[in-house]
Amino acid sequence: MIERNLEILSSRDFRSFDEKYVKLLLIAYAMQGDIFFIRTEREVGGGLGYLDMEFLVRANNPKSHAQYVFELKYLKKEDENQLASTQEAAETQLRNYLAKDETLKSLTKLRAFTIVVVKTKVYLKEVIFS
Numbered sequence: 001m002i003e004r005n006l007e008i009l010s011s012r013d014f015r016s017f018d019e020k021y022v023k024l025l026l027i028a029y030a031m032q033g034d035i036f037f038i039r040t041e042r043e044v045g046g047g048l049g050y051l052d053m054e055f056l057v058r059a060n061n062p063k064s065h066a067q068y069v070f071e072l073k074y075l076k077k078e079d080e081n082q083l084a085s086t087q088e089a090a091e092t093q094l095r096n097y098l099a100k101d102e103t104l105k106s107l108t109k110l111r112a113f114t115i116v117v118v119k120t121k122v123y124l125k126e127v128i129f130s
Contacts, residue, residue: 001029002022002025002026002029002117002122003120003121003122005025006022006025006117006119006120006122007120009120014076014119017074017076018074019052019072019073019074019117021074022072022074022115022117023040023052023053023072026053026070026072026115027040027053030055034058034060034061035057035058035061035065036055036056036057036058036067036068037055037056037057037058038053038054038055038056039053039054039056040052040053040054042054042103044097044100044101044103044104045096045097045100045101048096048097048100048101049093049096049097051069051071051094051097051101051104052070052071052072053068053069053070053072054067054068054069054070055067055068055069055070056107064109065109066109066110066111067107067108067109067110067111068110068111068112068113069094069097069098069104069110069111069112069113070112070113070114070115071090071091071093071094071097071112071113071114071115072090072114072115072116072117073086073087073089073090073114073115073116073117074116074117075116075117075118075119076118076119077118077119079118080118080119083116083118083123086116087114087116087123087125090114090115090116091114091125091127094112094114094127095127095129098112098127098129099129111126112126112127112129113125113126113127114127
């Protein structure tokens with residue numbers, strides 16, 4: 001869905017485009033239902049950084065739903081050669097948050113993902129942690 005939305009944007013739309021616009025698209029889709037409470041840019045681990053997105057199950061929903069955290073990066077088309085290193089940096093950042101943030105450690109059924117967007121192409125990778 002995100003790729004389809006990005007593909008209809010014009011080159012003018014991509015001027016000064018960055019990850020916050022992709023984040024807004026993700027939030028807009030997630031808010032269509034009432035399963036998740038969405039939190040963005042929460043400071044984690046007492047100063048480690050800011051977690052891009054958390055989709056946390058609302059109290060009134062069954063606890064059978066997974067909860068999700070995302071580390072999001074955006075690259076312009078001309079920076080596509082940095083995809084692998086950007087994915088690796090996002091994964092390292094996310095693993096650091098997962099290992100050191102007490103709030104994340106306390107979440108049940110947590111799944112973690114990196115999302116790197118290169119102009120209109122979305123690269124999603126699940127981060128397996130223990």
